[in-house]
Amino acid sequence: MCRHGDQVPVFVRIPADLACEGRVKYREMMIDRCIAPIVKAMQFHGIHMRGSCCGHGQGPGKIDLEDGRTLTIHASDEATRQ
Secondary structure (H helix, E strand, O other): OOOOOOEEEEEEEEOHHHOOOOOOEEEEEEEEHHHHHHHHHHHHOOOOEEEEEOOOOOOOEEEEEOOOOEEEEOOHHHHHHO
């Protein structure tokens, strides 16, 4: 996982309830570098999200999906311990 503040720009969909205009929009947002490839792939395939964080070594990362589910991201060594 990357350190807090290690982010890259990714073009993402902003849900209407999170957009100040009250409608869906698309814009470049800063995403944690280590999960940016996952976020880009999800956006490309139309899997919409509300937010993300890699956990910054303090715990598992997560991607909150627009439909209310949450994807949990474990480092490879964390996943084998559970």
